[in-house]
Amino acid sequence: MEILEQSPSAKGPADMFAGDVWFDVIYRGEEPSRARANMVRFAPGARTAWHSHGLGQTLYIVEGIAVIQSRGGQILEAHPGDVIYTPPGEAHWHGAAPDHFMTHLALWENPGPDAGPEGTWFEHVADGEYNGPRRSTRRWSSRYAVGRRSPRTASPCRNRRQPLGARPPQRHMAMRPALAFGPTGDGDLITFLTGRRRADRCLELRTP
Template identity: 65%
Template sequence: MEVLQKRPSSKGPSEWFTGDVWFDVIYAGNEPSRMRVNLVRFAPGSRTAWHRHAVGQTLHVTEGIGLVQSRGGEIVVMRPGDTVHTPPGEWHWHGAAPDHFMAHLAMWEGPAEPGVPETEWGDHVTDAEYNAPA
């Protein structure tokens, strides 16, 4: 058994996020584990850019109210206790509702193939996309 050292909280980079976002790396597995877990905290109105994961991603909302959308799909409201899975390669974004903070656990795996990026980042979600009816 190994007790992992706590890393400091990190501000979400502006290339990946709109608004005020902070995350804590809970676990970043070493081979043979490829598991990744982050606790991500979003201020009201903040969100990720469009992105996709090579092996998919699962979100589990721990507090607040959030939004998630897959490219071409409808915006879905997320509440504490909700778990949402995005399949491998599906473009999506997620973040806080306009008037609520939101925190979630983000869980994904790194790909088994060497050189394949875990996450591919795209354009920022526009205000028009974010404010579309849920």
């Protein structure tokens, strides 16, 4: 076991970030490990430039309100506890909402010396892009709470029930929260990318 020495907090460089952004390197693996982990803190309105990662990136929202967008997609408003995955090579940006600080843990990997760049950086996010309409993970989780049906589901839930304890197949989706908690009234955990039946109810979760 080893206690790793932590480097001082560093300000995000101006060619990669807009606004006040500070990060702490939590872990930077040495061969054979190629894992990377940074804790990044954004002032209100601060954000990254457009960029992509060779092996993808996972963000865990620690506090505040995050805004995240992939190229050509809708802006996602994420909240503490949300986990967002962006697949390899997908251009995206992320930052803090205009009126909230935001902290996230960023996880990614270095592809290695002969497998392409770790990350590729593009232009800064224009104000018009940053201020576009947003969709909140909180609205998604409450909309698809236990006992409610997806608007894209034509058949009644009762016709497609699964036995208690059955585990439906996982769905892989980019730029979507892996888990979300919704106000179901009975403490159920809402698993955003899967669905399961509880007693005589059915939980149906589909892409909005």
